[in-house]
Amino acid sequence: MARKDLLDIASLHREEIELLLDQSTSFKKLFTRSVNKVPALGGKSVLMLFYEASTRTHSSFEVAAKRLSADVTNFDIAHSSITKGESVRETVETLQAMRTDYIVVRHGRSGLPGLIARQTKASVINAGDGAHEHPTQALLDAFTIKEKFPDPRGKKVLIIGDILHSRVARSTSTLLQKLGVEVAYLGPGSLVPKYGPATIRRFTDYQAAMAWSPDVVYLLRVQMERQDVQFFPSLREYHRLYGITNDRLAEIQQRGLYIMHPGPVNRGVELCDAVMDYERSLITNQVENGIVIRMAVLDWLTPGGDAPRAEPTFGRSYERSC
Amino acid sequence: MLLLQNARIASENSPVLLEADVLIVEGKIQDIGNNLAIPEGARVIDARGRILMPAMFDAHVHFRAPGFEAKETITTGSEAAINGGITGVVMMPNTRPAIDSAMVVATVLDNAKHRSRIPIYTSGCVTKDRQGKELAEIDGMRELGVKMLTDDGDTTNDPAVLLRAMQYATEFGMFFASHCEVPELAGPRALNEGVMSYRLGIKGSPACAEEIIIDRDIRLAHAAGAHVHIQHVSSKLGMETIRWWKSRGDVKVTAEVAPHHLLFTEEHIGNYDTNYKMNPPLRTQADCDALLEGLIEGVLDLIATDHAPHTPYEKAQDFISAPNGITGLDTALVSLYHYFVEPAKFGWDVVVKRYSAEPRRLMGLPVAAIEVGQKAECLLFDTEAETTFTREFMKSKSHNTPFLDQTLKGRVDLVILGTEILLER
Ligand SMILES: [Zn+2]
Numbered sequence: 001m002a003r004k005d006l007l008d009i010a011s012l013h014r015e016e017i018e019l020l021l022d023q024s025t026s027f028k029k030l031f032t033r034s035v036n037k038v039p040a041l042g043g044k045s046v047l048m049l050f051y052e053a054s055t056r057t058h059s060s061f062e063v064a065a066k067r068l069s070a071d072v073t074n075f076d077i078a079h080s081s082i083t084k085g086e087s088v089r090e091t092v093e094t095l096q097a098m099r100t101d102y103i104v105v106r107h108g109r110s111g112l113p114g115l116i117a118r119q120t121k122a123s124v125i126n127a128g129d130g131a132h133e134h135p136t137q138a139l140l141d142a143f144t145i146k147e148k149f150p151d152p153r154g155k156k157v158l159i160i161g162d163i164l165h166s167r168v169a170r171s172t173s174t175l176l177q178k179l180g181v182e183v184a185y186l187g188p189g190s191l192v193p194k195y196g197p198a199t200i201r202r203f204t205d206y207q208a209a210m211a212w213s214p215d216v217v218y219l220l221r222v223q224m225e226r227q228d229v230q231f232f233p234s235l236r237e238y239h240r241l242y243g244i245t246n247d248r249l250a251e252i253q254q255r256g257l258y259i260m261h262p263g264p265v266n267r268g269v270e271l272c273d274a275v276m277d278y279e280r281s282l283i284t285n286q287v288e289n290g291i292v293i294r295m296a297v298l299d300w301l302t303p304g305g306d307a308p309r310a311e312p313t314f315g316r317s318y319e320r321s322c
Numbered sequence: 323m324l325l326l327q328n329a330r331i332a333s334e335n336s337p338v339l340l341e342a343d344v345l346i347v348e349g350k351i352q353d354i355g356n357n358l359a360i361p362e363g364a365r366v367i368d369a370r371g372r373i374l375m376p377a378m379f380d381a382h383v384h385f386r387a388p389g390f391e392a393k394e395t396i397t398t399g400s401e402a403a404i405n406g407g408i409t410g411v412v413m414m415p416n417t418r419p420a421i422d423s424a425m426v427v428a429t430v431l432d433n434a435k436h437r438s439r440i441p442i443y444t445s446g447c448v449t450k451d452r453q454g455k456e457l458a459e460i461d462g463m464r465e466l467g468v469k470m471l472t473d474d475g476d477t478t479n480d481p482a483v484l485l486r487a488m489q490y491a492t493e494f495g496m497f498f499a500s501h502c503e504v505p506e507l508a509g510p511r512a513l514n515e516g517v518m519s520y521r522l523g524i525k526g527s528p529a530c531a532e533e534i535i536i537d538r539d540i541r542l543a544h545a546a547g548a549h550v551h552i553q554h555v556s557s558k559l560g561m562e563t564i565r566w567w568k569s570r571g572d573v574k575v576t577a578e579v580a581p582h583h584l585l586f587t588e589e590h591i592g593n594y595d596t597n598y599k600m601n602p603p604l605r606t607q608a609d610c611d612a613l614l615e616g617l618i619e620g621v622l623d624l625i626a627t628d629h630a631p632h633t634p635y636e637k638a639q640d641f642i643s644a645p646n647g648i649t650g651l652d653t654a655l656v657s658l659y660h661y662f663v664e665p666a667k668f669g670w671d672v673v674v675k676r677y678s679a680e681p682r683r684l685m686g687l688p689v690a691a692i693e694v695g696q697k698a699e700c701l702l703f704d705t706e707a708e709t710t711f712t713r714e715f716m717k718s719k720s721h722n723t724p725f726l727d728q729t730l731k732g733r734v735d736l737v738i739l740g741t742e743i744l745l746e747r
Contacts, residue, residue: 196520
């Protein structure tokens with residue numbers, strides 16, 4: 001069952017997911033015994049290709065690769081001379097010449113890591129593409145939930161926020177459902193589309209969503225930068241309708257619900273400050289688990305498996321036409 | 323002199339095929355009947371089992387000249403048409419420069435005369451450079467034979483501009499073809515807003531973006547007393563909007579549908595396959611079903627391919643960057659046979675009426691019927707043979723079609739235009 005790339009959660013089989021989560025557990029045990037490194041990827045090279053800034057995911061992958069003894073190279077997009085036009089195509093040609101083994105790519109265009117994967121023998125890991133998928137985030141979320149609920153089947157996760165633009169919501173809910181978790185969405189009607197998956201409950205009212213009795217409340221980061229038109233009137237109104245306010249936190253504490261967030265948090269928007277001190281907030285657990293998950297993914301993929309297909313090339317944006 | 327023996331003749335008036343011999347003399351159909359005598363010097367073609375029908379006419383093609391000859395030229399485009407059994411086309415004016423003045427029309431038509439074996443017609447822009455602001459010089463284009471005005475590729479967004487254009491140009495006997503899309507709703511990506519846009523994480527274009535303009539432009543035509551032709555209808559409610567307006571009977575409205583909107587849904591996009599990226603976008607099975615019903619019923623008057631060639635380089639980009647469109651001339655007739663006629667969804671009469679007769683009527687051209695006294699403008703179609711759409715088979719310069727390397731039932735064997743045999747396989 002060797003895979004060259006990890007591009008999405010949708011195409012992962014349940015056994016593959018279990019394997020990755022088990023492997024992450026072993027890595028985690030190893031590192032609590034204060035072992036610094038394992039030689040698994042000794043002599044291999046990992047290239048970080050981040051077209052969108054992300055301190056968190058970027059450093060998590062970097063630490064993971066180094067713990068596996070791989071060499072890490074950062075492709076400095078911001079300071080390279082390449083313009084937006086031909087950048088991806090030229091970059092991939094360069095990478096091909098550099099014979100890197102793994103490429104970790106984040107890009108604002110949905111589907112772009114898949115295009116790169118088809119052109120290179122290197123293993124490509126999607127570290128977030130547009131509003132499409134963010135598979136390692138989903139895996140670390142599942143891992144974090146499994147630490148609290150070893151058998152997560154039948155548990156309920158309520159994902160709150162901008163579902164429409166969130167790759168985290170797509171990947172995480174797909175993965176949780178594959179593990180038998182029930183998922184519901186809550187958010188403004190303009191950001192929780194009616195045409196989302198039919199297997200996911202859709203709420204626009206906080207009280208109604210809490211009446212569904214979730215075990216975990218998963219808050220998404222409000223990403224104003226992804227919104228080309230206004231989807232809700234103000235952050236203040238958003239916080240009032242969908243944020244974890246002090247009052248709502250009291251109810252959550254009383255019910256003993258877990259809180260998750262992929263970070264970075266907009267304090268005062270998705271949640272009030274007090275949430276950060278709540279003992280059932282798993283936000284820092286998610287960060288820690290990100291490293292072992294990414295180690296498991298790097299360790300699992302097999303570079304060079306598929307011969308690259310020659311035909312896809314891509315470059316500058318063309319004007320609207322038909 | 324050409325004698326086609328035992329052909330089965332299709333017409334727009336009946337689903338029943340008439341078996342007969344057809345004698346063509348000096349580019350005209352001189353006789354139709356059983357066991358016609360073989361005149362001296364006549365070439366005899368045994369057409370037994372094959373279907374003889376009027377040649378097709380495509381009222382919506384992009385030949386990309388001037389300006390984008392890497393995608394298509396008038397020569398490659400018209401050869402693709404012949405390859406598909408089509409003997410006349412109407413080009414869209416979204417070229418560079420845009421076809422928005424008598425000067426550009428003259429250049430294009432002059433080129434066409436020398437570089438095409440079939441007649442080429444062109445539409446003209448409604449507004450200068452398709453900017454939607456100033457009216458193009460409409461009468462100058464009319465003098466050179468332009469009948470259809472359109473800013474295809476974009477909607478003429480300002481309703482006041484379009485209304486004035488309609489009031490003005492209707493006086494010259496011209497009509498308007500509308501690409502229907504509210505740009506603020508549609509955004510720049512051609513993907514239906516729905517299950518697929520959600521799954522792929524790409525902003526979609528909702529069907530209402532198209533339906534609003536369908537209704538708006540018919541209303542404007544109603545107000546101006548103009549004839550409006552709705553291009554490439556893709557949605558059920560859009561089709562029903564046209565049906566409602568037609569039922570009122572007080573506005574001249576015609577409409578076209580592209581084969582791909584009858585055949586494919588958003589699901590075909592699968593893993594970002596840019597060969598299914600087109601504008602208007604592929605929608606749902608319910609839309610396809612409604613469009614098919616509308617076509618048979620005549621709410622949608624004609625079939626047009628919206629033949630939109632792009633280079634492999636452009637289409638091999640990521641889904642958002644890739645341009646919209648699919649080629650269609652090489653494949654249209656065979657695909658209509660394979661998916662609709664052969665499985666008895668509709669008969670040959672629908673193909674002839676919707677893809678040969680009605681488009682010619684729209685353009686004010688004589689209909690190419692297989693009747694005594696008519697000009698010979700016809701094709702022979704073998705329903706038993708197959709066509710494999712390899713790169714070599716297709717004559718279009720571009721191959722951005724999901725039919726690439728697919729094999730479908732049916733084959734265009736012979737295309738006749740007057741005294742010339744344009745194609746013979
Ligand atoms: Zn159009």
